[in-house]
Amino acid sequence: MSAISSVFRRLGDEGALVAYVMGGDPDIATSASVIDAVVRGGADIVEVGIPFSDPIADGKSIQAADVRSLAAGTTPGQVLELVASAKARNPKVPIIAMTYYNILFSNGLGRFLESAKAFGVDGLIVPDLPFDEIQEYAPLAKRYGLDAVLLAAPTTTPKRMRAIAKHTSGFLYLVSLTGVTGARADVQESTVGLIQSAKRYAGKVPVGVGFGISTPEHVRAILAAGADAVVVGSAIVDRVAHSQKDGPSMMLVNVENYVRSLKDATKGA
Amino acid sequence: MASKRGGSRAGDYPGAGRFGAFGGQFVPETLVPAVQELEKAYLSARKDKTFTAELERLLREFAGRPTPVYFAANLTSYAGGARIFLKREDLLHGGAHKINNTIGQALLAKRMGKRRIIAETGAGQHGVATAMACAALGLKAEVYMGTDDIERQKLNVFRMKLLGAQVRPVDSGSRTLKDAINEALRDWVTNVKTTYYLLGSAVGPHPYPVMVRDFQSVIGREVRADFKRKGRLPDAMVACVGGGSNSIGSFHAFVRDKGVRLVGVEAGGTGPGKNAAPLIEGRKGVLHGMLTYVLQDENGQVRSTESISAGLDYPGVGPEHSQLKDSGRATYVSVSDDEAVDAFHLISEKEGIIPALESAHAVAYAVKLAKEMKKTQSIVVTLSGRGDKDVNTIAKRSGYEL
Numbered sequence: 001m002s003a004i005s006s007v008f009r010r011l012g013d014e015g016a017l018v019a020y021v022m023g024g025d026p027d028i029a030t031s032a033s034v035i036d037a038v039v040r041g042g043a044d045i046v047e048v049g050i051p052f053s054d055p056i057a058d059g060k061s062i063q064a065a066d067v068r069s070l071a072a073g074t075t076p077g078q079v080l081e082l083v084a085s086a087k088a089r090n091p092k093v094p095i096i097a098m099t100y101y102n103i104l105f106s107n108g109l110g111r112f113l114e115s116a117k118a119f120g121v122d123g124l125i126v127p128d129l130p131f132d133e134i135q136e137y138a139p140l141a142k143r144y145g146l147d148a149v150l151l152a153a154p155t156t157t158p159k160r161m162r163a164i165a166k167h168t169s170g171f172l173y174l175v176s177l178t179g180v181t182g183a184r185a186d187v188q189e190s191t192v193g194l195i196q197s198a199k200r201y202a203g204k205v206p207v208g209v210g211f212g213i214s215t216p217e218h219v220r221a222i223l224a225a226g227a228d229a230v231v232v233g234s235a236i237v238d239r240v241a242h243s244q245k246d247g248p249s250m251m252l253v254n255v256e257n258y259v260r261s262l263k264d265a266t267k268g269a
Numbered sequence: 270m271a272s273k274r275g276g277s278r279a280g281d282y283p284g285a286g287r288f289g290a291f292g293g294q295f296v297p298e299t300l301v302p303a304v305q306e307l308e309k310a311y312l313s314a315r316k317d318k319t320f321t322a323e324l325e326r327l328l329r330e331f332a333g334r335p336t337p338v339y340f341a342a343n344l345t346s347y348a349g350g351a352r353i354f355l356k357r358e359d360l361l362h363g364g365a366h367k368i369n370n371t372i373g374q375a376l377l378a379k380r381m382g383k384r385r386i387i388a389e390t391g392a393g394q395h396g397v398a399t400a401m402a403c404a405a406l407g408l409k410a411e412v413y414m415g416t417d418d419i420e421r422q423k424l425n426v427f428r429m430k431l432l433g434a435q436v437r438p439v440d441s442g443s444r445t446l447k448d449a450i451n452e453a454l455r456d457w458v459t460n461v462k463t464t465y466y467l468l469g470s471a472v473g474p475h476p477y478p479v480m481v482r483d484f485q486s487v488i489g490r491e492v493r494a495d496f497k498r499k500g501r502l503p504d505a506m507v508a509c510v511g512g513g514s515n516s517i518g519s520f521h522a523f524v525r526d527k528g529v530r531l532v533g534v535e536a537g538g539t540g541p542g543k544n545a546a547p548l549i550e551g552r553k554g555v556l557h558g559m560l561t562y563v564l565q566d567e568n569g570q571v572r573s574t575e576s577i578s579a580g581l582d583y584p585g586v587g588p589e590h591s592q593l594k595d596s597g598r599a600t601y602v603s604v605s606d607d608e609a610v611d612a613f614h615l616i617s618e619k620e621g622i623i624p625a626l627e628s629a630h631a632v633a634y635a636v637k638l639a640k641e642m643k644k645t646q647s648i649v650v651t652l653s654g655r656g657d658k659d660v661n662t663i664a665k666r667s668g669y670e671l
Contacts, residue, residue: 053570054447054556056454057297063441075568101295102555106569128555130301132286133293153299155461164298178299179459 003094003122004147004170007044008206008228015223015266018208019043019259020098020233022065023050023082024074025240030248031069034240035086037252039093041259046086047125047231050079050099057127059182061234064241076103076112080119087120094122096149096170101129101137109136113144123147123170131164138167149208154178154194158201165202171229174198176211176222183214183235187221195225216265223266232262286475287560289595291588294474296454296558303461304558308476310381315483320380324373331405332368333361334487338495338649343619344636351504351642353635354649356492358515359624365654366488366515367398371467373484375402378465385460388467389413389453391446391511392579393425394625394654395469400432410434410467413453415444418579425658443573446583450557470512471587474558478587485518492649493522505530505638508651509631510548510601511581513590515653520599530600533590534634536576537603545574547586548594548601554585561588577606577662578626580654604630612636613656613663625654626662 019038051069141148147170210231243251358366390396403410442448508516510533538544554563564584593599612633
């Protein structure tokens with residue numbers, strides 16, 4: 001059983017919190033501290049972004065993080081080293097790398113996956129690699145012992161959702177809304193129905209829901225609808241960006257407290 | 270697991286949304302049903318006689334097709350080799366080949382019941398052509414354009430506004446065409462149910478590269494018919510390559526005619542590392558939904574491009590060109606900013622035609638190529654657009670105050 005699957009087993013009915021941190025934002029050392037802060041705040045799984053020049057699935061917040069990270073000269077190799085060091089400090093928390101397909105492809109798909117594994121990555125999320133294009137990727141990820149987390153969306157048909165759930169590993173990443181990443185004011189009503197049907201099609205595969213989630217109320221609503229995990233990204237990235245003027249130590253406290261408020265919301269009433 | 274997808278004619282498109290290893294549908298899951306719906310709608314429209322008849326009517330009566338194939342006698346004697354012919358896409362409504370595609374896709378959007386059209390534009394030619402087609406067909410157009418390009422191409426921005434389109438500034442990344450496409454894709458992800466994305470070149474996820482090629486292939490078909498009437502095919506077709514729509518449109522009818530050389534001319538900019546020539550300096554990569562040659566750094570970050578011609582200023586290229594390059598059926602060369610500007614002046618003075626800077630790249634190479642060929646041979650250069658939009662750039666370069 002993969003490290004990611006073990007988290008879901010260990011948590012049982014408690015929802016898992018997946019916290020996203022952009023690697024190298026605003027620099028590698030700071031992002032290492034941000035990872036530690038989200039772990040202290042109670043993140044069950046950490047998603048680490050490898051910046052890409054053309055992040056088409058991302059809204060303003062994560063785009064800005066890509067820009068900051070790339071401006072600092074972050075390379076995919078440095079992010080993998082960041083993962084290795086974070087893993088050494090927090091061995092019980094699985095890490096998922098999130099990036100766009102060109103980063104994998106351009107660095108040699110097999111070679112990239114092999115080194116990701118060697119640096120302690122447990123799984124990958126590649127938002128521009130839909131189900132139809134995973135023929136090379138999925139078997140290689142499996143060979144190197146990485147969970148290839150696949151995405152489903154509100155526009156995904158039931159038949160397709162069932163097939164994606166069958167081929168995903170770790171969990172099924174359900175995109176909560178028709179759109180790009182970024183915090184939204186409310187959880188859409190349609191998201192509740194979407195989660196319920198995804199759960200039906202996914203069977204025993206855990207369903208993690210992301211895009212737009214930013215408050216403890218959102219977390220409770222998503223989990224109450226039946227999700228097994230919530231993924232929070234832009235709201236964390238925004239805190240890293242906005243609270244830098246308070247100095248890094250204040251920012252880290254903010255991030256930790258924020259993540260804790262989300263984690264507390266996963267534990268039920 | 271992957272669904273079986275129809276391609277175009279057998280041999281053109283070996284199934285599964287690919288040109289050999291290139292192409293594909295590397296888009297967020299949210300868009301997958303949309304690109305599948307688009308493919309289905311396109312394949313069905315293509316077989317529908319009402320659709321094709323309406324397309325032909327609009328191309329003829331609204332866009333001004335067919336365009337002439339003009340023997341450039343003065344340019345030919347200047348080069349002193351093969352006979353040079355110009356395929357006059359610059360004479361089309363709007364001043365560029367872009368309208369061939371926008372009329373086709375706007376008609377398709379209407380047939381699909383989508384009233385909101387989004388598009389991206391670099392130099393503004395595709396934006397203008399989209400705005401024209403949408404106005405004519407009663408559709409609402411919103412055009413994404415990088416803020417740097419908005420600054421460089423004020424004339425086209427105003428033309429779009431006059432035509433009733435909304436121009437949406439894009440301030441991210443390099444603030445040029447690549448980022449306008451990113452933003453259009455994000456809009457499409459968000460509004461996929463109501464919106465049609467009218468892509469301007471033979472790039473992007475399948476079916477765009479096939480569909481745009483098909484709409485543009487009227488260029489090569491007309492050239493071929495014209496030469497057939499004269500008794501023999503041309504010896505070479507030369508066209509500029511940015512995303513590659515006028516070139517693939519020029520080449521397509523000739524791909525099976527092995528005796529016809531196909532030459533694509535990329536933007537050489539100011540030299541190595543400072544150009545927009547992915548087929549020459551790029552590596553295989555995935556950008557904007559397609560696997561193709563991409564200008565990128567050693568880590569896979571897409572490189573910024575440089576060219577005097579905004580329409581060629583793109584780090585990727587249509588996947589069919591990548592296949593034509595790898596198979597050796599077409600050859601790709603580059604022409605520098607300086608050479609393109611020289612050709613711009615040359616054809617203006619010798620032929621009385623002010624070309625788009627994009628097309629001037631093709632002219633520059635054609636003159637070189639003509640010198641190496643026999644006087645009995647012939648070259649067709651696709652003059653993809655007229656140069657009114659570029660006179661400011663040229664004036665500035667010549668130190669002339671407008």
